[in-house]
Amino acid sequence: MIRVAADSEDPFVGHALELLSSFLAVEIGLAAGGECDVYYGNDADRACAIRVPRIAAFQERDVPRTPGVAYDAKREAPFPFDLFSAVRYWLTDEGNTAVAESRFDRHDRLGISDSAQDRLGVQTTPIVNAYMMLFGSWLESRLGTTVAGGLPAGKKAMIALSHDVDEPIDPGDTKHNRRFQRELLARASSMALRGKLRDSVSTLRSLHKWSAKRRGAKSERHWLFEEVLDCEQNHGFHSTFFFAVKTLYDRDGSLYDVAYDFDEPRFHAVYREIAARGSEVGLHISYNARESAARIEAERSALEQASARAVHGSRHHFWHMSRPAWRTLTDHGRAGLRYDTSIAFNEAPGYRLGIGFPFFPWDPENGRKIPTLQIPTFVMDGSLFQSPQSDAQSARAEFVELLEELKRHRGVAAIDWHVRTSYPGSRELEQMGRAYLEILEVLAADSEVAVGSCSEVASQFGVAG
Numbered sequence: 001m002i003r004v005a006a007d008s009e010d011p012f013v014g015h016a017l018e019l020l021s022s023f024l025a026v027e028i029g030l031a032a033g034g035e036c037d038v039y040y041g042n043d044a045d046r047a048c049a050i051r052v053p054r055i056a057a058f059q060e061r062d063v064p065r066t067p068g069v070a071y072d073a074k075r076e077a078p079f080p081f082d083l084f085s086a087v088r089y090w091l092t093d094e095g096n097t098a099v100a101e102s103r104f105d106r107h108d109r110l111g112i113s114d115s116a117q118d119r120l121g122v123q124t125t126p127i128v129n130a131y132m133m134l135f136g137s138w139l140e141s142r143l144g145t146t147v148a149g150g151l152p153a154g155k156k157a158m159i160a161l162s163h164d165v166d167e168p169i170d171p172g173d174t175k176h177n178r179r180f181q182r183e184l185l186a187r188a189s190s191m192a193l194r195g196k197l198r199d200s201v202s203t204l205r206s207l208h209k210w211s212a213k214r215r216g217a218k219s220e221r222h223w224l225f226e227e228v229l230d231c232e233q234n235h236g237f238h239s240t241f242f243f244a245v246k247t248l249y250d251r252d253g254s255l256y257d258v259a260y261d262f263d264e265p266r267f268h269a270v271y272r273e274i275a276a277r278g279s280e281v282g283l284h285i286s287y288n289a290r291e292s293a294a295r296i297e298a299e300r301s302a303l304e305q306a307s308a309r310a311v312h313g314s315r316h317h318f319w320h321m322s323r324p325a326w327r328t329l330t331d332h333g334r335a336g337l338r339y340d341t342s343i344a345f346n347e348a349p350g351y352r353l354g355i356g357f358p359f360f361p362w363d364p365e366n367g368r369k370i371p372t373l374q375i376p377t378f379v380m381d382g383s384l385f386q387s388p389q390s391d392a393q394s395a396r397a398e399f400v401e402l403l404e405e406l407k408r409h410r411g412v413a414a415i416d417w418h419v420r421t422s423y424p425g426s427r428e429l430e431q432m433g434r435a436y437l438e439i440l441e442v443l444a445a446d447s448e449v450a451v452g453s454c455s456e457v458a459s460q461f462g463v464a465g
């Protein structure tokens with residue numbers, strides 16, 4: 001074991017060592033006695049192979065940029081920066097805590113253009129990985145440690161395939177449309193009766209918007225589970241489908257919630273099919289469930305019941321979590337979730353907390369580890385289709401670059417493609433559908449990339465499904 005002595009009482013140091021151990025696949029821990037291999041502090045005379053200098057905290061102006069692999073050959077030179085404060089800067093979002101209230105969108109999401117990641121040019125670089133790789137190369141040079149890395153043998157990156165199930169019903173499904181209209185009208189009138197006129201009006205407005213969208217869309221197909229599973233299976237891949245259990249016409253639902261009934265027989269058949277293919281059913285946590293762990297737990301067990309299998313993982317619909325997210329991330333463990341995948345930028349690819357690797361988040365407000373593994377999501381359908389000129393080929397090219405950058409940083413991250421966009425079943429979403437198939441081709445052709453469902457990725461990093 002690499003023994004680390006620290007002149008710091010901050011419990012984050014031990015937490016960061018756990019992350020380093022997992023990323024480098026080297027056992028690293030705090031030293032019990034006086035002797036150490038790595039010393040974290042500012043006593044230049046302390047005996048050690050590597051001294052990591054200590055500062056209070058980084059600011060945006062001095063937080064280390066991509067450090068590369070430059071190595072100072074002088075034996076006595078300390079590590080070039082305070083590794084622990086640098087990792088903490090990104091993982092606890094220190095660079096984005098001063099963002100003005102008005103800069104978050106209506107779903108409490110930070111836009112990429114207001115982020116420290118964007119200002120520092122590291123939006124699509126998992127910079128925490130870069131810090132950890134640099135430290136790994138110091139362990140190799142100074143201590144002769146073999147740094148194998150936590151990825152499967154021979155791989156430079158690992159990708160989790162995942163699908164949010166938001167609008168899986170074909171737009172031309174008249175039975176479904178009638179039920180939906182009935183339910184939404186009932187919701188609007190019950191709101192009106194309870195004196196909630198504004199809610200009633202916005203319910204009617206979304207009904208109107210929705211009906212307009214469905215008219216003339218008879219041949220559009222959104223129910224593409226079978227096709228998506230087939231395409232993935234052709235490459236030997238598994239994936240995770242996140243289903244929502246709360247609808248927009250439930251009393252405690254939000255108008256942003258989904259409009260399908262997860263407990264219908266046709267969904268039961270889909271759950272069975274997903275399991276039969278070795279893929280996974282996860283929970284798409286509803287819009288308002290961030291309010292309590294009990295709500296998330298109720299949704300998780302409802303989906304377990306309906307799908308007749310254990311549900312271990314989640315993603316929040318609209319990435320809608322508490323702001324900052326620490327409270328909601330902590331609720332995941334209380335709700336029985338072993339992993340979550342909700343750390344992402346919405347409108348752009350990249351690394352919302354600077355890391356492209358499964359990690360246990362750190363709650364800086366309470367100074368403790370959050371026990372549900374987080375698999376960062378680095379790209380989604382919408383984030384590669386921001387421009388009206390985007391098509392399957394431009395999305396493929398952009399994805400190839402993102403993947404290369406992830407491989408350079410020995411990274412692990414999730415792709416999020418909605419079910420209706422994961423296969424060209426609808427004219428409106430055809431290019432996104434083709435893009436997903438292109439991405440599957442890119443992944444299948446690259447022997448340096450491992451691909452799996454979210455639970456397969458989680459179990460690679462010690463969280464059993």
Ligand SMILES: [Zn+2]
Pocket residue numbers: 164165166284316317318
């Ligand atoms: Zn969603």
